[in-house]
Structure formats: C-alpha cells, structure tokens
Amino acid sequence: MVLAGTRGSTDAPAYRAALDLLASGRYPFADIARAVGRRIPHGRSRAEGRSRMSNAEGEWRAEVVAFLDGNARLRTGLGDWSATSVHDDPAEEHEYFERCRAWQQTVFDHGFAGITWSPEYGGRGGQSWQQAIYREEESRYDVTSGFLTSTIALAGAALHGHGTEDQQERYLRPLLRGDEVWCQLFSEPDAGSDLANLGTRATLDGDQWVVTGQKVWTSGAQHADLGILLARSDPDAPKHRGITCFACPMQSPGIEIRPLRQITGSAHFNEVFLSEVRIPADAVIGEVHGGWTVGRAVLAAESAMIGGSTRFDPVVELLRVARARDRTSDPRVRQAMATYVARERILGILRERLRRDIRCGARPSVDGSVMKLLWSQARTARGELAVMLLGADALADDGTDPDPRFWRVELLSRYWGSIGGGTDEVHKNHVAERVLGLPREPRIDLDQPWSTGRPIGA
Numbered sequence: 454m455v456l457a458g459t460r461g462s463t464d465a466p467a468y469r470a471a472l473d474l475l476a477s478g479r480y481p482f483a484d485i486a487r488a489v490g491r492r493i494p495h496g497r498s499r500a501e502g503r504s505r506m507s508n509a510e511g512e513w514r515a516e517v518v519a520f521l522d523g524n525a526r527l528r529t530g531l532g533d534w535s536a537t538s539v540h541d542d543p544a545e546e547h548e549y550f551e552r553c554r555a556w557q558q559t560v561f562d563h564g565f566a567g568i569t570w571s572p573e574y575g576g577r578g579g580q581s582w583q584q585a586i587y588r589e590e591e592s593r594y595d596v597t598s599g600f601l602t603s604t605i606a607l608a609g610a611a612l613h614g615h616g617t618e619d620q621q622e623r624y625l626r627p628l629l630r631g632d633e634v635w636c637q638l639f640s641e642p643d644a645g646s647d648l649a650n651l652g653t654r655a656t657l658d659g660d661q662w663v664v665t666g667q668k669v670w671t672s673g674a675q676h677a678d679l680g681i682l683l684a685r686s687d688p689d690a691p692k693h694r695g696i697t698c699f700a701c702p703m704q705s706p707g708i709e710i711r712p713l714r715q716i717t718g719s720a721h722f723n724e725v726f727l728s729e730v731r732i733p734a735d736a737v738i739g740e741v742h743g744g745w746t747v748g749r750a751v752l753a754a755e756s757a758m759i760g761g762s763t764r765f766d767p768v769v770e771l772l773r774v775a776r777a778r779d780r781t782s783d784p785r786v787r788q789a790m791a792t793y794v795a796r797e798r799i800l801g802i803l804r805e806r807l808r809r810d811i812r813c814g815a816r817p818s819v820d821g822s823v824m825k826l827l828w829s830q831a832r833t834a835r836g837e838l839a840v841m842l843l844g845a846d847a848l849a850d851d852g853t854d855p856d857p858r859f860w861r862v863e864l865l866s867r868y869w870g871s872i873g874g875g876t877d878e879v880h881k882n883h884v885a886e887r888v889l890g891l892p893r894e895p896r897i898d899l900d901q902p903w904s905t906g907r908p909i910g911a
C-alpha cells in the first residue's frame with residue numbers, strides 16, 4: 454500500500470507515526486493520511502482505505518523500515534550516491550558498481566533479497582506483495598543495487614523457469630547475493646527487435662558446444678562472471694526453433710569485451726566477440742534448440758522490471774528545480790509541468806493497480822508493453838522539462854550544483870528508455886496486437902529454415 458504523499462518524503466518521524474497507526478490496524482485511512490500531513494486523494498474511499506490496511510501489511514512494512522533505518526540513510530536529493538548511475542570515469546563507475554554490490558549483499562545477509570524466492574536459494578519464501586512493499590520502502594533511502602537488480606531479475610527468470618535442479622543449486626544463491634554477476638548476451642548487429650534472427654553459431658563437439666559470433670549492446674559485460682547467451686544451434690530449423698540458451702562463463706578463452714562509449718561519456722554497454730568459445734553441454738538452460746522459450750521469459754521479466762522502476766520522485770525534483778529558479782509563474786512552465794505531472798500520475802496509478810493485482814494474486818491487469826511505453830515517454834518528457842527549467846545552466850555549470858549534470862545526463866539518456874528492453878515502436882506493435890486485438894504483422898519467414906533467409910556466405 455502507498456500512503457498518500459509519503460513516497461520520497463524525508464519526514465521520517467511523520468512517516469513512522471503513520472506506520473505505527475497502520476501497524477495497529479485500528480485507524481481509518483484518513484487518520485494515517487493526516488499523520489503524514491496530506492489529504493486523501495479524491496476517489497479513494499474510506500472503505501477502500503480500510504480494506505487495504507491489513508495487520509500483515511503493517512507488520513511487514515514496519516519490519517522492512519526497521520531494517521532500512523538500521524542500514525541506510527534517507528534520500529536527500531540528486532546529490533545522493535544512489536541517484537546517479539552514469540559515470541564517465543571508469544574508476545568511478547567501478548566504485549559505483551561495487552557500492553551497489555555491497556548494498557545487495559547487505560540486503561541478502563539480512564534476509565530481504567529475493568523475497569519471493571525459495572529459502573533453498575537464499576530467498577525468503579514470501580509473497581509478491583511483500584516484495585512490492587519492500588521496493589516502495591527502499592526507494593525512500595539512499596541505496597540501490599543498480600545493475601544487479603536487472604541481472605537478478607533476468608538471469609533469475611531464465612534459471613527459475615528453465616534451469617535444471619543442479620543449475621539452480623549452482624547459480625541462484627550467488628546471483629541473488631551479487632557474488633556472481635550475469636549479463637545478457639542476446640542482441641547482435643543483425644538481431645535486435647527481430648531477435649530470433651540471431652546468427653551467433655553454437656555447434657556441438659563431443660560434450661562441449663563451440664560458439665562463434667558477435668553480440669552488441671551488452672550491458673555490464675565488463676563486470677560479468679556469466680552471460681545468458683542465445684546462439685543458433687540448428688540453422689536449418691525455422692528461426693525461432695533452432696536457438697539454444699547457455700550459461701556462458703565470461704572468463705572463457707575466446708571472449709573479447711570491447712566497451713562502447715555513449716554520448717553521456719559512460720561505457721555502460723559493450724560489444725562482445727566470441728571466437729570458438731567452448732561451453733560444457735551441461736550449461737544449456739532449457740531444451741537444446743528450445744532457447745527461444747527461455748529468451749522470451751527473460752524479455753518478459755525485463756519489460757516488467759523496466760516499466761515498474763523508480764529511482765527518485767521526478768515530480769518532487771522538478772518542482773524543486775522550478776521553485777529554486779523562480780520559474781513557477783511562467784505560463785509555459787506551468788503548462789509543461791501540468792502535462793508532465795498528469796503523465797507521471799497515470800503511470801503511478803497503473804503501477805499501483807499492478808501492485809494490487811500482485812497482492813491479490815490476480816493476473817496483471819496492465820500489459821507490460823503499456824507500462825514500458827508510458828515509462829519511456831515520461832522519462833523523455835522529464836529530461837526535456839528539466840532542461841527547459843535550467844536554461845543555459847543545463848550546459849554551462851561549475852560542477853558545484855548537482856542539478857545541471859544530473860538533468861543533462863537524464864536528457865542524453867532518453868534513448869536508453871525508448872530503445873533498451875525493446876523499442877517504443879516494437880512495444881506499440883505488442884499493444885496493437887495483444888491489447889487492442891489488431892491484426893498481427895505479416896510474418897513470412899516463420900516456417901522457413903533460418904538458413905534460407907541468410908545472405909550467401911553468412
């Protein structure tokens with residue numbers, strides 16, 4: 454449950470007072486809202502408020518807050534270490550990564566990592582609503598597990614859904630604690646949106662697979678111990694049916710990682726070249742030639758994770774920038790701010806709806822592509838709005854104020870949101886087909902052998 458106006462608040466005593474009320478289970482929603490000094494938003498009835506306040510939720514939230522209070526400090530603003538994930542100096546980038554890892558290890562060691570995972574693999578065996586509450590609470594503190602959050606979600610989806618018992622035993626615990634880091638070796642120069650067209654070849658040689666090809670856009674490969682690799686194991690089968698998924702050790706001979714420097718100055722992703730890399734047969738995740746099913750599970754986990762993520766409260770931060778620069782009476786600023794806030798509000802309501810579905814054990818009532826699209830559009834809009842507020846300061850700053858650098862990076866990173874995790878256009882296609890029931894795009898190559906669609910020599 455989200456208390457009105459408490460997200461991102463640094464008013465810890467008021468928040469805790471509200472928690473106490475919540476934990477007692479005796480007070481109606483209005484009293485809790487009053488305790489944090491805010492009004493209940495229109496449209497939320499007392500009855501609804503009451504029904505959402507179970508003792509179990511209150512107790513769990515209090516337990517989570519006790520852990521966070523004991524191990525982290527509340528967010529103060531964009532100068533916090535956890536607010537900026539983009540670093541152009543490789544040493545700073547490495548330090549940031551290790552700080553994220555140290556936080557994940559703290560979370561694990563206190564029993565709050567993998568809340569829905571089985572205790573056998575270091576999880577808590579809890580419910581999805583507990584995970585949702587944990588995320589809400591953690592977002593108020595100056596902490597993050599950064600890239601590890603995505604690697605755990607993605608590799609976790611592959612291994613939980615398709616790994617053998619031995620693989621789960623071997624990989625899940627170190628993955629969850631951040632002791633072993635995974636990257637995603639899917640995209641290639643000729644296979645992004647049309648991922649099933651991938652051409653990295655895997656050939657069986659005795660009890661080993663020999664893999665040769667090139668991957669691109671591989672986030673975090675420079676930190677990774679293992680990669681979830683998709684490779685073409687049967688070129689004569691139709692493109693979706695001749696792919697195998699592997700757990701690929703990144704230190705294997707034949708792997709070369711070349712960083713790609715982005716417009717922000719950081720090298721978040723890489724090219725990865727694989728030259729006759731030998732992978733043992735027992736590293737296949739799922740069925741041989743059945744890797745597309747594993748890949749789809751990973752991609753579904755990726756869009757759900759991206760669409761649901763929040764690092765800071767952009768509305769609070771943008772309002773702060775507008776007030777600090779005395780721009781709140783400018784009608785253009787007011788108009789742009791109103792449009793932006795409406796956008797964020799819609800996203801927030803949908804997130805809350807998804808959380809409620811999760812808590813009730815219901816099927817998600819909002820399509821993952823809708824969330825991903827709204828999120829990437831909001832991300833683009835907030836960078837543009839911030840730069841409009843900052844004016845020339847967005848480019849010319851002396852480094853003492855965290856705002857210009859933060860928002861400049863936010864603007865320059867807009868394509869991360871609209872390309873990474875599937876492009877906006879491709880998610881629009883999904884919405885058209887899955888949500889609106891429009892005719893599917895023509896797929897003429899579905900039943901043809903993959904090799905017949907390749908240029909000669911490829």
Ligand SMILES: Cc1cc2nc3c(=O)[nH]c(=O)nc-3n(C[C@H](O)[C@H](O)[C@H](O)COP(=O)(O)OP(=O)(O)OC[C@H]3O[C@@H](n4cnc5c(N)ncnc54)[C@H](O)[C@@H]3O)c2cc1C
Binds near residue numbers: 637
């Ligand atoms: C920040 C970031 C991190 C990433 N991390 C990883 C990673 O760790 N591992 C990994 O494997 N990949 C990663 N990717 C790659 C990402 O998944 C791909 O970039 C994405 O799938 C798009 O593929 P592409 O770049 O090849 O574009 P293309 O597929 O070549 O698309 C080019 C253009 O054509 C449009 N287009 C393509 N097909 C259609 C269609 N059917 N209908 C309408 N328009 C279409 C696209 O929208 C796009 O505008 C990352 C990307 C980013 C930006």
